[in-house]
Amino acid sequence: MDKEEKYYRLLKEQYGSAESIVTEIINLEAIMNLPKGTEHFLSDIHGEYEAFQHVLRSGSGNVRRKVQECFSAQLTHDEIEELIGIVYYPEEAIADKKNTFEDAEALKRWYFELIDRMINLISYTSTKYTRSKVRKALNPNFSYITEELLYRDNYAPGDKEEYYQSIINTVISLGKVDELIASFSYTIQRLVVDHLHIVGDIFDRGPSPARIMDTLMKYHSLDIQWGNHDVTWIGAAAGSPLCMLNVVRICARYDNLEILEDYYGINLRPLFTFAEKYYGDNPAFYPKKNPDKEELTAAEKLQITKIHQAAAIMQFKLESQLIKRNPDFHMENRLLLDKIHFGADKDIIELNGERYDLSHTCFQTIDKSQPDRLSDEEKQVIAKLLQSFQTSSILKRHIDFLLEKGSLYLVYNGNLLLHGCVPLHENGDLKSLTVNGVSRSGKTLFDFFETCIRSSCRHPDLHDDLNTDMIWYLWTGECSSLFGKEEMTTFERYFIEDAATHKEMKNAYYQLRDNAGVCRKILLEFGLDPEDGRIINGHTPVKEKNGENPIKADGKLIVIDGGFSRAYQSTTGIAGYTLLYNSYGMTLVSHQPFTGKSDAIKNGTDIISTKRVVETEMHRKKVRETNIGRKLEEDKQDLVFLLKHYAQY
Template structure:
């Protein structure tokens, strides 16, 4: 049977009668004329779960704005703040508030008042959605009750007043009212943000990337653009020993090995045993301090320091091997172990014709004649670790989700979303990479990278093939769209005190992205409207305290990494940017450091600092003009064809 005929037969079977098809055409056309939903953009979360949760729950200030718009004409400032805090953290705030009441009568009156306010807020936040979509946003346990209360204005409420009162009284008497109000809060959170974009780097540095992944897996609508830190975790599960060692090294560096052991169930015992045998104290490998973490004991600190050294040295060895088997990567300058002079008590290295003393070295497992050769014990440790990574069910589930919802870049609603950069030469031309005789640049290069990641992930038993090696190139290669620098100076930072060797020169993209014409050229490269499209970037923290502006090229490019990660906040002077894009246009929110969930609940503190309008539309954008609208239009046209030829199928 012809595929086209088969398709229309299935479509007819799905919708049934002519009347049903007509109804669906009318429905699709109506939906396309609704205002577009609000998109919420976050990037560079780096394991900071509490701050991420607060931004998500608040919709980057969108919840606050909706409450104020809905209530400012009849509620006091105190009542508005109470309502906002309940929408953010319903369980905790309700528990605290209800303990302040002296008797049940006052408490019940407060519940009635609060339910009325929240139903009004749900009604207000759902105005641009169909009833069907609102129904999907409701907690199934309370959907009947919520809909009865939500649409009560459609009835003669005087005739049904006791009916509504009875509903609420019964919920209270059954002890379910707190749960009902919490369900209202989560419905409001869901309605104020229609779709979430994570523009890279969920993992590394912060302590709770696994909790962030769990939240995202339960989020109603989300996509992810992989960051450089994310791809090394993907690479570890895809079978790259080098990516795996890098993941462990960064966890050790930021005192987050418990993420691997306690949450993902990675067996680090072989690594503990090996590191105890060969490594000792070394200040260059002490874990970074975090004021939020409990002070480590000397024993714990020493153990992490030894592990840190062991994985770093194995990483440098494997990196050297990878560079030698991939001449197309042109990374020969990073064959640093070959450049080390292992002489007596003093080791030196020659870089760019200049000799440097090496300090805090830990080269006891290195064969000076074959410096990148792994010891048999190292091979065994790597093999056991990789098996543990690849057989962790929770880690596999999280990486599967990253692969399903993720991509290297995304074209969405006329905008280009990417974590790092599109590699450029200083004159603005696209920078190319030649692999196996084929030269690629721009969109074609990024598509090639993504194809390699997906191929490697499909073949986890292959550990040293070109696709798996390419994942490491994305972490550190000169033409990587995720790294965006000439070289990564990890070795120099550990062992050379001269800070001039630590410098990492950024790709020309980061200077040229202020240029309107360059941004328009890049939008065109990705088949976007250069006049109306935008590039939305993460990856590089904006140093706002030095006057740097996250809105670049007259608004054509927006950088939303201001630094969720606490490690960046001292340099940036801010705690991150997020972006909102609704039917009225784009708005950038900047955030102050999050002081903690308990402070937010107790004192009603928020972390929105300022908002800047990036672009305001002359007319509200409709669903018709979005990616979803294009699909709905295509579906409508198929139904029109089916309707005209109904008898034929």
């Protein structure tokens, strides 16, 4: 039996009868004629869990819009704001509201009124979905009750009114009404967004990337395009000591070491002990102030400063070793430890023919005759740390999810989603990287990078092979699609006061992406329609306060990193962009800093600032025109073929 015959026999067995096949063909054709679902794009979350949660719960304003459309003619402004707060944060908002009632009867009347409004809102937000899809969005603990209330209009008025009132009265008497309303809220949140795109950088800087990962793992439909920070965490789990030390260094820099210890269970004690032995106070390595935490004590600050130095020096040593074993990377100019002239009074480095004094140095563990050699103690610390990273079950679960749902780029519904850049020369030609005699650029280079990442993850026992080294190259290499600069000047920012040495020249992509012709060439490279397609880009914060526009190249490219991370907000002037793409077109939403959910509940405040319409569809886009629609059409054609040849199989 050939594979085709086996496939159709299994398909016939699955449906059981010709009538069932006919029913499914009708169902698939009907689904393809429904309006396209809403896509929600987020980028560069960087551990900012509270703001992320609010954007997710609000659907970047989509919940607010649905409530206003549904009730603008029926409810007052205050009633609408109250309902929005309940949909966003049901547990907290209901608890606050209950305290305002003086007697049980008044509270009961409010419950009846609220349930009626929530059911109407569920009905309104589910109009473009099949009943089966709506059923999947319901909390299974309350699905029977919700469906009974949701489809009550199918009956003549008064026929089952006592029946419905009995349902609600019983739920109230059992003390389950708050849970029921909360289930309605989460159903509405799920229905207003059909699919979520995370366009890179969940990790680093902010305090709670692990909580964000836990939330994403429960989300109903999503994909992830890896960012440069995500890839270093993947590299750490895949066995790269260099990526691991970078993760530790950044956690120390942003006072987030408890992410490693308390959440992922990584034992930092060997590093603490080593750092305490060799390193001291050093202002260049002080942790940045964390607005979510109490001020560090002097002892805590000193301990983190020491750890920060230890991780950085070991990182610089390992980076030098990696560069020397990978001449194809052409990173010899970053062999900085070899360029240091160690002196009795001061150390000097020579860069590009210029000599610079080094300040705030911490070279106690550097062998001046062989600067990139690790001491035996450093090797032991790295080995223990790496073992702890690779045996963390929670970290493994998160990384496995990133690998399952993630990729370096994604072609989805006619758009190209990527975190960083497509490396280009100044004339707009694709920039290539040659490894082992094979030159790659554009889509082929992206595919090569992703193959290296996945191969390294399949072999976590290999720590310095090409695949694992390539993950580090993605963090800092000139032709990296995630880095997008000529070189990363981390060393210079720590040790050289002259700010001119800190500059990092961006790839030509970041100037040329304003050019619609260049964007069309990139879309063609990835197999997309250059006229209808768009590039959705993260990675580089848009400096809106300086007049930068996130919509570039006549709308062919949209940048959605506007500064979710608080570390960027003083530079960008806003707190991030998000993008919505529904059947009517695209809307770019800019946000102001999140002031807390209590403010959102009590004062009706939101973080949505402005909306910019990117495009309006000439016709309302249907499921048929999406990635899912194309898959459904293939399935339908297979069933049509099977029906015609039913007796044969």
